[in-house]
Each structure stands twice: as C-alpha cells, then as structure tokens.
Amino acid sequence: MLATLAFLLGLPLALAAELPACTPLVPVTFDNDTIPGLLGQWFYITGASKYPPHLAELKEVKYATFSFSPGSHKDELNVTETMRLNETCVVRNTSKILVFWHNSTLAHVDDQAFSTATLIQSHKDLLILSFLNNDFPGLSLSSRTPNVSKEHLEEFKAHLHCLGFTEEETFFTSEKDACPLPGEKTGEGDAEPKLE
Template sequence: MALPWALAVLSLLPLLDAQSPACPNFSVPITNASLDQISGKWFYIASASRLPGYKEKASKIHASFFYFTPNHTEETILFREYMTMGDQCLYNCSRLKVQRENGTLSTSENDREYYEHLLLPKDPKTFMLASFPEDKQYMGLSFFAEKPEGTREQKEKFYDYLTGMGMDKSEVIYSDEKK
C-alpha cells in the first residue's frame, strides 16, 4: 500500500520543481574549489540594489573589470579593480576576507565591515554577490562574468536569482563596456 503512494508522490516532484523559481542558497560554505573557481579576471555585468545611494553610484559606472587572487592560508582575496566612471579611469586594490562557513566575503570601509554572499551558479564562467539578502529594504545582487557581456542564458540565471530574492528586472543597472 505504501509503495504506490510513494511512487505517486515521487512522480509529482518534478512538477513542484518546475513551478518554483531558482532561488539562491545563501548558506553554501566557501571551499578551496570555489575560491579557485573565482580566481582570475572578471567583468562587472549588472547589479540591482535597494541600498540608498547605490543606484546613483552604479549608474555612473561605464565598465569595470577586476582580478581575484585568493590566498587559501590567510583566508583573503587580493582584489584589484579597474573601472571607468564618466571620463575617469579608477584603480582600487584591497583585500577581501573570506568567511568560509557562512559563504561570505567581506571588506572594511570607514571602520565598518560589509558582507557579500558568494553565489556560484552551475555555469563556472559566472558568479554573483548578494548583499543584505534577508532585508527587503537594502538587498542587492551583482552579476559577474569572464567576458565583458554575459550571454542570454547567464543573464536569465541572474534574473532567476533576482526573482527568487524578491527583486524585479526593472531594478537592474547594466554596465556598458562600449563606452
């Protein structure tokens, strides 16, 4: 009697999965393999944030690329960023701290620690960083890829994660590598 019932329930599981949007899991620990995956050169593609003042600042970014160089023993990542804002080229170099257990990267600014959740979709040529995912008023999501323009499929995954967080495509600000 239990076997037919279990088979019926199991046959409905794909339907449940098809109805739910792909939402990010914010509790995935960071491993050496994930640090190796994000090592190298990355391009900022797009972001959405509800943090006050963020939209104004992000809309001024024409293009940005950066290098991540993880240090497994010191639990840090050397971050070297090159960005164009308006008619200026800017360079930033800093160290990010890695909190492996809770899957976050952090940086200190003005005596305050800022945390970003590292999200690794199935496509190893992309990753995302989520800020304040539990706070609907301040949450944000940034999308990065190995090339200056993300593919349609990569952007769709970004939009899926946005929807899963409760944000909308209309909140997205894109970089423009051509400027």
C-alpha cells in the same frame, strides 16, 4: 455556463504558468576549491540593490573589471578594480576580500565601504553575489568574459524579479565604456585611468 466555469477554473493555472517560478538562491558552502576558483580576472556585468550606498554606486558604474589574487593569508584576497565611474576611469588596488569560512561569506573592505555577500551557486565562469546589507536585497553578476549567454542573463533576471527588482532598478555595464589600458590613449581625450 459549463464553459464559463471551466474557463474560470482554468484561469489560475494559466496565470501561474505565465509567471516564472522563483527558485531559491543557493549559497555556495566554501571548501578548499572555492577560493582558488575565484582567482583571476572578472568582468562586472550587472547588478541591483536596495541598499542606498550600493544603489548610488551602481548608477555611476558604466564599466568595471576586477581581479582577485592571493592575500597574505588564506582568509584574504587582494582586489584590483578598473572601472569607469560616470566619465572617469579609476584603478583601485587598495581593497581586500575577507573570507569567512565558518559561514561561507565574503566581505569587501576598502577605505570607502564594507559589504558582506554570499556566493551563489552557478556556472563556474559566472560570479553571482547576494549582498547582505541590513535586510536590503542586492545581487550582482560578473563573468570571466565581457559577455554572458542569453540563457544565463535570463536566469539572473529571473532571480532579480523574484527578489522584487524591476528592470529600471537593474544597472548594466557596457563594453563601449571600457577604460583604456595603462599607457593607452583612446583618441577621445581619455587619458589612462587614474590610480586611487
């Protein structure tokens, strides 16, 4: 009887030890170094969203890179995106990132959508964005390199789990689906990306 009681009392502690602890996402408070630190090229790695328009796009994106460059004023960044949407490579350079210093948020604006996000504290070579879309959670991971360490990926997956996402709701890109550079032919019938 005593052994059974000890087992039952210890069971909640054992179960709690197996579940990952949910640490809150910590947004970055913008300072003079934040935006310059975002400039340059990024590789989109993975993302998940409950927001229907974002979810539809996540299912289509097989590979993506993007770069930020200074806009016409300090509250704006220009964005150039190269992505494979299903079987088509597309280059977009018509969107902007608006910087809202007063509440440390970013807004991606193009002719198709408007979305707002906070930058989450992480490693300097990672870009984690938490999307703010009508109470639909969304999180994305980009990196300065096409691959991220197993530790960083596991940390990101833990954040997704804490937000209620399953593995089936998480969409990854693949280097094998990279778009050819402008003027480059792959030999597989892929011409250079079309400009949108």
